[in-house]
Amino acid sequence: MNYRHEFHAGNFADVFKHLVLSRVLLYLCLKPAPFRYLDTHAGSGLYDLSREEAAKTQEWRTGIGRLLKAAAPPKVKEIIGPYVRIAAPHIGEVAPHYPGSPWIAKALLRPQDKMLLCELHPRAFADLKAVFRSETRTKLFEMDGYMGLCAFVPPVERRGLALIDPPFEQPDEFERAFRAIKKAWRKWATGIYMLWYPVKDPAAAEALARAFAKDGLKRVLRLELQVDAPEPERPLSRCGIIIVNPPYRLEAEAKVLLPWLAQTLGSGKTGFISEWLAEE
Numbered sequence: 001m002n003y004r005h006e007f008h009a010g011n012f013a014d015v016f017k018h019l020v021l022s023r024v025l026l027y028l029c030l031k032p033a034p035f036r037y038l039d040t041h042a043g044s045g046l047y048d049l050s051r052e053e054a055a056k057t058q059e060w061r062t063g064i065g066r067l068l069k070a071a072a073p074p075k076v077k078e079i080i081g082p083y084v085r086i087a088a089p090h091i092g093e094v095a096p097h098y099p100g101s102p103w104i105a106k107a108l109l110r111p112q113d114k115m116l117l118c119e120l121h122p123r124a125f126a127d128l129k130a131v132f133r134s135e136t137r138t139k140l141f142e143m144d145g146y147m148g149l150c151a152f153v154p155p156v157e158r159r160g161l162a163l164i165d166p167p168f169e170q171p172d173e174f175e176r177a178f179r180a181i182k183k184a185w186r187k188w189a190t191g192i193y194m195l196w197y198p199v200k201d202p203a204a205a206e207a208l209a210r211a212f213a214k215d216g217l218k219r220v221l222r223l224e225l226q227v228d229a230p231e232p233e234r235p236l237s238r239c240g241i242i243i244v245n246p247p248y249r250l251e252a253e254a255k256v257l258l259p260w261l262a263q264t265l266g267s268g269k270t271g272f273i274s275e276w277l278a279e280e
Contacts, residue, residue: 034159039118045100
């Protein structure tokens with residue numbers, strides 16, 4: 001599939017991904033030692049929802065738009081609170097915008113933490129430069145994200161998170177992502193790796209999960225969210241996140257969050273998965 005993010009910014013998949021991202025970053029912030037955030041496919045950083053692409057699909061209205069209108073129970077409200085405080089002000093603008101993963105990270109990182117952002121697409125990289133031109137904690141690289149993942153680990157801080165969120169333009173993207181993470185893990189086995197993936201072909205997604213389960217990696221958690229029955233010719237309705245070395249409390253939070261997200265953002269056959277693919 002070709003997942004051009006400009007068309008889908010702020011949709012259910014972004015909400016799911018960025019909620020999990022915010023929780024992982026917040027747990028990293030609990031220790032005073034600095035850490036590094038690496039985004040291998042950073043995108044534009046901030047998405048104008050009035051732009052032609054987003055305006056055409058309006059997917060954000062059933063994603064972040066629906067989330068912001070929903071009444072959440074106390075436990076869920078506590079989990080989603082930091083993400084909502086970052087995203088809500090942008091949605092409320094006259095010309096609404098949606099913050100991408102680099103913006104979410106920028107809002108949560110502390111002065112001692114650093115970001116490395118990789119983006120290969122010329123237009124997206126130009127947008128990213130404009131958004132982060134005055135951000136001193138950040139270095140930008142116009143390069144292939146898989147190369148960046150291998151080149152920039154382990155970070156000097158020895159703590160951190162790598163988000164791998166490719167556009168899935170290549171037919172072998174699942175295999176490329178898995179190989180890149182495995183190669184990086186051999187260099188930095190204590191790092192946190194977070195891979196987002198779309199589920200258009202459930203068999204392919206299951207094969208990806210089994211690859212992580214069988215190849216020697218330790219502490220691998222799979223989370224999936226479905227808001228409708230997946231169909232090849234319809235918009236994306238199911239996606240997942242595989243996390244290597246997740247924070248210890250993340251699984252418990254996911255079991256609270258995912259049922260509520262499926263109910264709140266779903267409009268058909270909904271569902272979710274929270275399971276360990278590999279444990280210590």
